[in-house]
Amino acid sequence: MASAKETAQGLELAVQVGGMTPLKAIEASTATAPEVLSPQAPETGMLKAGYDTDFIALTSNPLDNISVVADPDNVTHI
Numbered sequence: 001m002a003s004a005k006e007t008a009q010g011l012e013l014a015v016q017v018g019g020m021t022p023l024k025a026i027e028a029s030t031a032t033a034p035e036v037l038s039p040q041a042p043e044t045g046m047l048k049a050g051y052d053t054d055f056i057a058l059t060s061n062p063l064d065n066i067s068v069v070a071d072p073d074n075v076t077h078i
Helices: 004-016 024-031 066-070
Strands: 073-075
Touching: 004 024, 004 066, 024 066
Parallel strands: none
Antiparallel strands: none
C-alpha cells in the first residue's frame, strides 16, 4: 500500500506529467482503483453507506491546485 506522501506525489505526477485533470487523478486513485480489485475490494473508495472509506479535509480545493495534497500542513482532518 502506498504511503500518503507517495499517493500525493502520484496525484501531482498524474496532473503535471500525465495530463490528467485534478478530478480525474483523484478519481483514479480513489473511486476507480477498487474496480481493478473488484472481487477483493468491491465496497471501497467511495464515501457511501456500507463502504470502507478513508477521507481527508484540506485547507483548500485540490481541484484548483492538486499540490495541496502533498503538504501535510494542508490536512485539517483525517
